[in-house]
Amino acid sequence: MTAPDRLTALSARVSALTGQQLRPDQLDTVVARAFQHGIDLQDDGQLRALVGGLAAGFTAPVSTPPLHQAPTPQPHYPYYPPAGHPQPTQGWPAPATPTRRPAGFMAAGILIVLGAMVGAAGGVLIHLRGIALPSASSLALAAAFLLIALSATSGATKAIAAVAAVSAGAGLAVAIAAQPLYHMLPFPRLLFALPGIALAVAVLVLGITGRSHFGTFGMVAGIGYAVVDAVGSVLNLIGMSYSAWIIPSLIALLFLVLFGIAVLLGRVPAEEPA
Structure with a gap:
């Protein structure tokens, strides 16, 4: 079969x-x-x-579509979460806040650079020829920090800039009033150093609190000025020779020039008044 x-x-x-x-x-x-x-x-x-x-396995064959036949696409609808639930966020960065460069910052930056340069020249001339220029330097710095206080939008920056202006003004007052009495005062070095120390501390804090205005460059320049100027002031207070304290003092003034450039390029939010 x-x-x-x-x-x-x-x-x-x-x-x-x-x-x-x-x-x-x-x-x-x-x-x-x-x-x-x-x-x-x-x-x-x-x-x-x-x-x-x-018998249970003897079922009718399942019909499948041909391989060349693409499946029917299913529509995709946007998902809207119900009220009260977190909304989905896109991975795009937030738009940058528009800023502008206030005229007060530009003028203050120029005055700080000029004040630092006059201070450096005065430190050399007073040793070589007995010509004193600290009053002109202090006047320029006092005006510069006053402009920063008027132009900044941050409350902390305004306050610290005002302190810096007062410190520079105190240096101007000491230079004018106490210079003739220098050798008659009990602690002349300390009297002349105190306004400068206060100014250095104010610039240090201003560089930190004003980072939103002057950037990281301004913060580093302000810290550098304060630290190096403090070294020069201490060497001067303890009676070191001119050649020992003039070098850190000149380096500190270089940092002050850099800080002035940061102020010159400083910015404030465009929607806020200068």
């Missing part, structure tokens, strides 16, 4: 025993499973049990 004849006979027996009509591929599954498990297909009981056990 050929293979098709055997399958036909097996199909007839399955139909007679179970009432099911199996397709050829299902009959092949029955034969393969019988061979796998050593089931005698001639035994009606074993054949009925085998077909019954496999």
